[in-house]
Amino acid sequence: MPLSLAVYADRAHVRALIREDAEAAGFRIGEVAGIEALLEGEARPLGEVVLLDCPEVDGASLAALARLDMRVAHAGAHLVVSTTVAALDDVFGCLDQSGAQILVDPSRAERVLALGRVLARVPNLRVRELSDEDRLALLRLTEQVSQIAARLDKLAPPPGEGRADGESAFRFESPRPGFAQPDGDASERLVRATRPALPDPRLVRRIIRQRQLRARFFDGDLFADPAWDMLLDLTAARAEHTRVSVTSLCIASGVPPTTALRWIGQMIDGGLLERVEDEADRRRAFITLTDRAADAMARYFAELGTNAARLV
Numbered sequence: 001m002p003l004s005l006a007v008y009a010d011r012a013h014v015r016a017l018i019r020e021d022a023e024a025a026g027f028r029i030g031e032v033a034g035i036e037a038l039l040e041g042e043a044r045p046l047g048e049v050v051l052l053d054c055p056e057v058d059g060a061s062l063a064a065l066a067r068l069d070m071r072v073a074h075a076g077a078h079l080v081v082s083t084t085v086a087a088l089d090d091v092f093g094c095l096d097q098s099g100a101q102i103l104v105d106p107s108r109a110e111r112v113l114a115l116g117r118v119l120a121r122v123p124n125l126r127v128r129e130l131s132d133e134d135r136l137a138l139l140r141l142t143e144q145v146s147q148i149a150a151r152l153d154k155l156a157p158p159p160g161e162g163r164a165d166g167e168s169a170f171r172f173e174s175p176r177p178g179f180a181q182p183d184g185d186a187s188e189r190l191v192r193a194t195r196p197a198l199p200d201p202r203l204v205r206r207i208i209r210q211r212q213l214r215a216r217f218f219d220g221d222l223f224a225d226p227a228w229d230m231l232l233d234l235t236a237a238r239a240e241h242t243r244v245s246v247t248s249l250c251i252a253s254g255v256p257p258t259t260a261l262r263w264i265g266q267m268i269d270g271g272l273l274e275r276v277e278d279e280a281d282r283r284r285a286f287i288t289l290t291d292r293a294a295d296a297m298a299r300y301f302a303e304l305g306t307n308a309a310r311l312v
Contacts, residue, residue: 002028003122006046008068009053010034014082017108018051025115038064046071049078049118051111057083057090062283065094073097078118082106085247085257092246093284096275104250104257196302198294203301203308204236212254226253226263231272234289235297243276243286 005027009015015032023029030047031037037044039060050072054061065081072079079100083091088104095102101114211232214223233252237244244252250260264287267273272293278284289297301308 002026003049003118004028004030004047005049005051006031007051008033008035008038008064009051010036011053011055014053018053018111021108021112022051022115025112025119027115035061035064038068046075046077049080049115051080051082051115053082054091055082055084055087057087062090062094065091066283069095069098069100072100078121080111080114080118082111085250088247088250088257089245089284093278093282096277096285102258102261104261106258110258196298198235198239198298199301199308201236201239204232204239207308208232208236208252215254220254224255226255226260227267227272229254230260230263230267231289231293231297234273234287235294238289238294243278244288246285246287249287 005022007015007018007022007029008031009018019029019032027049031044035052035054050068052065052068054065057065069079071077077098079095079098080103081091081095081100082103082105084105088102092102101117103110103114106114208229211223211229214220230249230253233249234244246261246264247257249264250257253260253263255263264273268275271290273287274290276286276288278286
């Protein structure tokens with residue numbers, strides 16, 4: 001039986017387009033309504049797939065989104081949310097349970113592709129799925145992130161150097177200036193102290209500017225490398241002790257926001273990035289390097305030494 005799908009969107013033309021495309025993809029259409037329907041009285045039954053369009057945010061829409069995120073996660077359903085750059089940070093902050101796909105100012109084709117990704121996750125489903133070209137693109141994305149993680153993993157210390165057997169090689173976090181090490185085994189503190197610190201953030205920012213300079217003379221797509229650009233930006237931010245919003249990281253990636261969000265999701269799954277909630281405002285969240293990635297970036301720059309300044 002086809003998957004059931006619910007659509008929530010305040011813009012009538014968006015509801016109509018989503019419904020038309022979903023029917024063409026073989027979904028069984030359930031509820032089609034505005035976002036306020038999610039807050040009305042008793043919780044309504046969800047479809048197996050939920051599409052929500054949220055181009056603007058206010059208190060009511062954020063409450064609806066947070067509630068929907070928890071319900072989708074509890075039900076094991078699939079959630080696709082479309083939004084705008086202006087609302088991205090708020091929307092991202094509400095979605096921490098369901099593993100939602102987030103689309104930013106999506107075209108109709110991008111919405112259809114998001115539906116295709118949902119279908120690709122359902123085994124033995126007899127409906128129209130991703131085209132061979134789209135499936136290959138997703139596989140390449142996953143493979144690229146895996147390769148990056150593997151390369152960074154090679155920068156880990158040898159087995160037995162400062163870690164117990166079976167423990168992750170990337171447990172080290174570069175200490176901040178003035179940071180006092182907790183009491184513990186002296187030999188462990190000594191090994192940790194010998195590991196390289198993160199690079200000077202001014203150096204990393206200079207490398208980022210040099211990479212961005214190429215776009216003035218060549219087509220930006222020619223040098224698109226979103227994973228590395230995001231790792232550089234987050235490395236500089238970590239050394240500066242600043243937090244990076246998802247919107248800021250999307251800009252740093254040098255690719256469209258929807259593409260950047262897919263990279264961020266893959267890099268979180270690959271153990272390179274992690275989501276950190278804002279303790280002062282639970283509706284906001286930031287992206288940071290994992291300890292594993294931070295340690296690897298520190299070792300990478302230490303290996304480059306003085307040659308790092310000439311990187312482009």
